[in-house]
Amino acid sequence: MNLSLASAHANLALVKYWGKSDEDLILPRSPSLSLTLDALSTTCVAEGSTTGEDAVFIDGEKTESERDLNYLRFLKAELGLESGVIVRSVNHFPQAAGLASSASSCAAMAGALVGLSGKNLSLPAISRLARHGSGSACRSVYEGFAAWVEGDDQTSVAQPLESPLLEDISVVICLVSREFKSIPSRLGMRMAQSSPLYEDFIYQCHRDFKEACTALRLGDLSTLGDITERNTLAMNRVNQTARPPLIYPREKTEMICELAKQLREEGIACWYTNDAGANAFLITQEQFAPLIAQRVHSRFDVETIIAGPGPGLEVRHA
Ligand code: DP6
Secondary structure, three states, X not given: OOEEXXXXXXXXXXXXXXXXXXXXXXXXXXXXXEEEEEEEEEEEEEEEOOOOOOEEEEOOEEOOOHHHHHHHHHHHHHHXXXXXXXXXXXXXXXXXXXXXXXXHHHXXXXXXXXXXXXXXXXXXXXXXXXXXXXXXXXXXXXXXXXXXXXXXXXXXXXXXXXXXXXXXXXEEEEEOOOOOOOOOHHHHHHHHOOOOOHHHHHHHHHHHXXXXXXXXXXXXXXXXXXXXXXXXXXXXXXXXXXXXXXXOOOHHHHHHXXXXXXXXXXXXXXXXXXXXXXXXXXXXXXXXXXXXXXXXHHHHOOEEEEEOEOOOOEXXXX
């Protein structure tokens, strides 16, 4: 039987995507920048079904989620797959870590379906397909750093960015909350638009993106870290001032943000970011990651995972 297997890794946004210009096509209001992480991945197997039905299984459970099934139908239509397809997706994330897996899952599913179709698509073309599952997924197609730009349905894709920083950048993932986020990013970024600060934030994302790309090219971690931290805090302010307010960080998340500042004062490279959840991410150099992880654990009793730059999408036929 025709079978295809793909794997993709999660990515951490360094300049955030937090708003759409088109909700159906998933086009972003501003460009974003990310680092693919080696520690978190999804494997996805796609095979033709004998009964002709479509089905999606996530971590062994059949899902009835309209979002997942619509994405499968979208991929089939784009790739000209007419018979039924069964998709089995497994997340290799620490159990109940409260980390979003939509980026790696949607990128892996796009890869598996492309493999099943036998079509030879370019990475930007697969990035476009992944974007239709979840915006941030279009960046998980690439290893290391990726930039996703606005545009139309054909041109809004991610591209890889080279940087000397890939050699020793590290991320300490701090598992502040093991619960899944209460407000998913899809809804959160819609709510954020009610903030009076929203348009300024979108303007800032454009500026931060340009400056971050320059810092990447120059291998300037300190500037990149400063940009990421200020971009994150700007996103949090927009969320806090939305009507109704939207608050993702918890008390421990805020304390970890403070710790990043203290560590910098001690001469340790460390910058803070968060996504649409309570977990904190500390960006650093490989040499400092174990020390930072140890500090977070001993001060806040928070478990950590150390991640480095991850590989891009891999597709295999079986
Ligand atoms: C805060 O990609 O999950 O992580 O496109 O609606 O599926 P949808 O949203 P999603 O949003 C990610 C938001 C973020 C920032 C980022 O990854 O850029």
